[in-house]
Amino acid sequence: MPELPEVETVVRGLRSKITNKAITDVTVFRSTPVQSLPDDQFCRLLTGRIIRKVTRRAKYLIFHLEPELYLIGHLRMTGKFIVSPILPKPGKYQRVWFHLDDLLMIYEDVRCLGTLEICENLEKHPKIQKLGVEPLSQDFNATYLQQCFHKAHREIKSVLLDQSKIAGIGNIYASEILFDIGIHPQKQAGLLTFGELKNLVLSTQKILRKAIRENGTSISDFRRVDDKTGAFQNFLQVYARDGQSCRKCNTVIKRIVQQQRSSFYCPQCQQ
């Protein structure tokens, strides 16, 4: 489901609703796979703390708690956070209920691949440490990419998905960005010119910003915190459009498999 724009949409939705709320109780219906703590310890550590901030790093959601502690969430494919003023019936896919004063924050996950972890020191978190640059930051520029891609024989699509280099791009936006700059997804990353890298930076930022403005992409089941859909799916140029005609040149959009994931491109526009 969620790539950077979708996670940013969720974070903004949560921020406006749960900032400065106290966690009064936690109920675990089904632990997430990598939850390293027993359920009761997980609940005990969180209960009584106040949510001071909700932020995003790559595709991770970070709840900053006081007294100091961090709850780090990753939605993977089907994770969802929903905030509800009323007590719903526990649905089949609901994993955790966070009681927040008068509100309920529900963590739901159909495929159970998402993760929730408690962390004491954000800087020392092994997964967060390994992440590359944020594509919407100043550090994401053509010079950085030139160092990254130097002598890289890997295909450009694969490098765009490498979170240790660029953090936050996923399968949908990788295809969309490559279409926007007219680069074939199987082109070797190391062969891109400095000019093409500049275009890659501009295009990535343009597309991610637009997707955030549109509240993300709802292909099948992505929902905002208020359960509304995003709208960026209406602006997709190639993703999941195989067999349809290119909006620029009318050539039929192709689908190929790279790293066991679908890539979509226009054979005419992307060389």
Place this chain on the structure above:
DNA sequence: AGCGGAACCTGTCGGC
């Protein structure tokens, strides 16, 4: 070091 492939888990859809 860098890369490809399998695994994690559940649901849906299309073909036969």
Place this chain on the structure above:
DNA sequence: TGCCGACAGGTTCCGC
């Protein structure tokens, strides 16, 4: 209708 394989927006681990 039922079964089966392919596929789904992500990450990690293992082996070469």
